Amino acid sequence: MTREMTGAKMVVQALKDQGVDTVFGYPGGAVLPIYDEIFQQNDIRHILVRHEQGAVHAAEGYARSTGKPGVALVTSGPGATNAVTGLTDALLDSIPIVVLTGQVPTFMIGSDAFQEADTVGITRPCTKHNWLVKETDKLASTIHEAFHVATAGRPGPVLIDIPKDVQFANGEYQGPKPSASHYHPTVKGDMQEITELVAAMETAKKPVFYTGGGVINSGPAASQLLRELVEATGFPITSTLMGLGAYPASGDNWIGMLGMHGLYEANMAMHDCDLMINIGARFDDRITGRIDAFSPDSKKAHIDIDPSSINKVIRVDIPIVGDVAHVLEDILKVWKSRGRKTDSANVAQWQAQISDWRKVNCLAFTQEGKTIKPQHALARLEELTKDHDRYITTEVGQHQMWAAQYLGFEDPNRFMTSGGLGTMGYGFPASIGVQMAHPDALVINVAGEASWLMNMQEMGTATQYRLPVKQFILNNERLGMVRQWQELLHGERYSHSWSEALPDFVKLAEAFGAKGILCSDPADLDDAIMEMINHDGPVIFDCLVAKHENCFPMIPSGKAHNEMLLGEAETQGVIDSKGSVLV
Amino acid sequence: MSALHIKKGATRHSAYNLRPNFSDVQERHTIAVLVENEPGVLARVIGLFSGRGYNIESLTVAEVDHTGHLSRITIVTTGTPQVIEQIKAQLGRIVSVHDVHDLTVEGPSVERELAMLKVVGDGEKRVEALRLADIFRANVVDSTLTSFVFEITGAPDKIDAFADLMRPLGLAEIARTGVAALLRGD
Numbered sequence: 178m179t180r181e182m183t184g185a186k187m188v189v190q191a192l193k194d195q196g197v198d199t200v201f202g203y204p205g206g207a208v209l210p211i212y213d214e215i216f217q218q219n220d221i222r223h224i225l226v227r228h229e230q231g232a233v234h235a236a237e238g239y240a241r242s243t244g245k246p247g248v249a250l251v252t253s254g255p256g257a258t259n260a261v262t263g264l265t266d267a268l269l270d271s272i273p274i275v276v277l278t279g280q281v282p283t284f285m286i287g288s289d290a291f292q293e294a295d296t297v298g299i300t301r302p303c304t305k306h307n308w309l310v311k312e313t314d315k316l317a318s319t320i321h322e323a324f325h326v327a328t329a330g331r332p333g334p335v336l337i338d339i340p341k342d343v344q345f346a347n348g349e350y351q352g353p354k355p356s357a358s359h360y361h362p363t364v365k366g367d368m369q370e371i372t373e374l375v376a377a378m379e380t381a382k383k384p385v386f387y388t389g390g391g392v393i394n395s396g397p398a399a400s401q402l403l404r405e406l407v408e409a410t411g412f413p414i415t416s417t418l419m420g421l422g423a424y425p426a427s428g429d430n431w432i433g434m435l436g437m438h439g440l441y442e443a444n445m446a447m448h449d450c451d452l453m454i455n456i457g458a459r460f461d462d463r464i465t466g467r468i469d470a471f472s473p474d475s476k477k478a479h480i481d482i483d484p485s486s487i488n489k490v491i492r493v494d495i496p497i498v499g500d501v502a503h504v505l506e507d508i509l510k511v512w513k514s515r516g517r518k519t520d521s522a523n524v525a526q527w528q529a530q531i532s533d534w535r536k537v538n539c540l541a542f543t544q545e546g547k548t549i550k551p552q553h554a555l556a557r558l559e560e561l562t563k564d565h566d567r568y569i570t571t572e573v574g575q576h577q578m579w580a581a582q583y584l585g586f587e588d589p590n591r592f593m594t595s596g597g598l599g600t601m602g603y604g605f606p607a608s609i610g611v612q613m614a615h616p617d618a619l620v621i622n623v624a625g626e627a628s629w630l631m632n633m634q635e636m637g638t639a640t641q642y643r644l645p646v647k648q649f650i651l652n653n654e655r656l657g658m659v660r661q662w663q664e665l666l667h668g669e670r671y672s673h674s675w676s677e678a679l680p681d682f683v684k685l686a687e688a689f690g691a692k693g694i695l696c697s698d699p700a701d702l703d704d705a706i707m708e709m710i711n712h713d714g715p716v717i718f719d720c721l722v723a724k725h726e727n728c729f730p731m732i733p734s735g736k737a738h739n740e741m742l743l744g745e746a747e748t749q750g751v752i753d754s755k756g757s758v759l760v
Numbered sequence: 761m762s763a764l765h766i767k768k769g770a771t772r773h774s775a776y777n778l779r780p781n782f783s784d785v786q787e788r789h790t791i792a793v794l795v796e797n798e799p800g801v802l803a804r805v806i807g808l809f810s811g812r813g814y815n816i817e818s819l820t821v822a823e824v825d826h827t828g829h830l831s832r833i834t835i836v837t838t839g840t841p842q843v844i845e846q847i848k849a850q851l852g853r854i855v856s857v858h859d860v861h862d863l864t865v866e867g868p869s870v871e872r873e874l875a876m877l878k879v880v881g882d883g884e885k886r887v888e889a890l891r892l893a894d895i896f897r898a899n900v901v902d903s904t905l906t907s908f909v910f911e912i913t914g915a916p917d918k919i920d921a922f923a924d925l926m927r928p929l930g931l932a933e934i935a936r937t938g939v940a941a942l943l944r945g946d
């Protein structure tokens with residue numbers, strides 16, 4: 178189907194044809210023709226954010242909670258540069274988003290025109306791919322290709338830079354058709370490698386599944402197949418921050434999150450296992466700790482759709498390049514056809530060992546006195562919200578790790594957090610994107626007071642669109658995670674890790690026309706949380722918590738999995754000079 | 761307090777020693793990359809090398825298939841086997857890249873480079889330069905009474921050797937194309 182229309186109209190038409198229902202954006206001179214087209218239609222909702230960074234994080238939240246690509250639309254120059262953090266965030270967490278930027282007209286490119294920036298140049302290293310479209314005739318096909326690239330293989334952010342004259346000019350509209358480009362990554366794993374993995378599973382005495390965001394990115398089928406495989410084999414399973422929810426926290430074989438602030442039992446299992454099955458994770462440095470002491474005695478298998486992830490950090494014995502769902506399906510098929518074998522006696526013993534580790538009860542805390550412990554606040558939040566249709570986003574810091582530790586995720590796409598880039602300011606706009614995609618769900622952003630301030634202007638968006646997002650701020654009046662590192666590494670010299678001059682969050686909420694709740698007494702906590710849940714509208718919940726609580730367990734930088742710190746008493750002089758250069 | 765007996769300060773190695781198991785022998789590889797001939801594609805490839813800290817010893821690029829809009833980039837790089845593998849995998853990840861070939865592994869291959877050398881001098885030196893050029897099968901493509909421009913093609917080390925010989929004879933300027941390489945046989 179080809180039709181003649183303006184470039185601006187093509188943009189809207191192409192988005193519709195791609196099934197887009199929501200665009201997060203902010204107008205400006207270089208995108209006015211597109212905004213004019215948006216004005217004249219009702220199929221696509223445009224959400225006016227208050228800062229372009231917010232638009233991109235909201236698109237990420239939308240994408241992560243739906244599995245569909247998120248879309249953001251921003252103007253040239255400052256609009257595009259404000260989008261850079263979100264693009265980088267999406268690149269590191271492999272989130273499919275499509276960002277459209279306006280550009281000065283083609284005949285002015287290179288002249289330092291008003292609001293000109295080399296957008297494709299700036300965003301080349303922080304997108305999976307990007308395009309500058311110089312001819313209106315190529316605009317529609319480029320947009321369709323952009324959706325293909327964003328979602329095919331390892332997902333990621335893409336950007337299309339559209340000069341204003343291209344938006345005004347007429348051209349032939351092309352509808353979507355199967356991508357003609359050469360870009361079609363392998364999804365099916367090599368059967369020989371898969372068979373080798375199955376053989377290793379049959380004889381493993383101390384196996385562990387180590388899963389990551391790739392399971393969630395692969396789609397709901399991958400989580401289903403993972404659950405089937407875990408139940409059928411009885412192998413224990415841990416996950417990265419990015420993969421939480423792919424296997425349910427209430428599942429029998431769940432041993433908790435692993436990594437720098439992961440659970441004792443999960444990290445010990447990783448260290449001592451004899452077969453590690455990495456499914457869609459990438460041996461990130463937050464996970465491995467000290468590389469040369471990482472799981473020294475295990476055979477390692479790695480399933481990843483991106484060949485560059487394999488052997489990048491950790492050398493693996495069984496590399497399988499493919500899409501998680503496809504590969505899991507084949508693993509199950511082969512394993513069943515070979516008689517569903519496992520070394521169940523030894524695996525049971527292994528499970529018993531893990532149960533012993535679990536008895537360390539590494540997340541234990543005592544809530545006493547008149548101050549709310551942040552762990553307690555999250556434990557109560559979990560208790561009071563777990564039966565809701567609930568989505569959680571987070572900011573970055575201690576509260577993020579506590580959220581991962583104390584909240585239980587039963588399904589994929591329910592936990593949205595900035596893992597790879599660790600972007601303070603991610604959680605609030607992401608919660609807006611999630612709420613747009615799931616209008617009736619309970620969407621909670623677990624925040625630190627400092628992170629939350631980074632994109633607090635989005636309160637305007639939340640109230641304008643009546644999005645009942647709950648901003649659950651664990652307010653320790655500290656850049657808590659920074660403070661923790663200063664305590665461990667820098668002789669307790671707390672350089673600039675105070676949150677000074679904080680706003681009155683209740684008044685701030687009210688100033689935006691939203692509801693504010695202050696809670697400082699443990700005795701009031703449950704009622705206050707219920708009040709937050711029951712309020713039909715956006716809420717800022719200012720939860721005053723203990724100021725100097727540290728986040729444990731912790732694998733200090735440069736240490737191995739079995740060198741975890743479990744509590745305050747162990748923190749003295751623990752990171753040596755080599756570890757201290759690490760972040 | 762903990763169930764563990766943590767050896768405090770026990771780390772002997774920096775965690776930046778990311779590849780303790782991998783050989784740390786530096787290898788030189790010639791990699792041919794077939795890319796879509798579109799604006800920015802060279803920037804993507806070069807940006808990958810600078811962004812991830814890989815070496816480029818030489819890089820050449822030109823369109824090789826006009827109708828298919830394909831260019832061939834030939835990169836000579838050095839690194840440990842692990843880094844070389846990463847370079848290839850990362851190149852393969854670039855959306856505009858069609859194909860990556862490690863000619864050093866897939867070889868044997870032939871490598872050629874073209875260089876032009878300006879040699880300035882007179883008398884004995886000038887004669888000697890001409891004599892050596894003949895031995896190296898370099899052509900004279902420009903000459904004045906006090907200078908020659910030689911054109912030489914060959915493997916990079918042959919060009920190095922020729923340049924070394926020309927240096928005492930008045931080598932004033934050198935321009936090299938970088939390596940182009942093809943697999944031998946069919």
Ligand SMILES: Cc1ncc(C[n+]2csc(CCOP(=O)(O)OP(=O)(O)O)c2C)c(N)n1
Binds near residue numbers: 573575653658
């Ligand atoms: C944009 C950005 N800047 C700086 C940092 C470094 N950083 C990591 S955690 C943190 C403190 C976060 O404080 P808060 O949001 O109050 O969370 P808390 O750790 O107190 O729970 C900082 C500054 C970051 N991750 N992101």
Ligand SMILES: [Mg+2]
Binds near residue numbers: 574
């Ligand atoms: Mg804080």
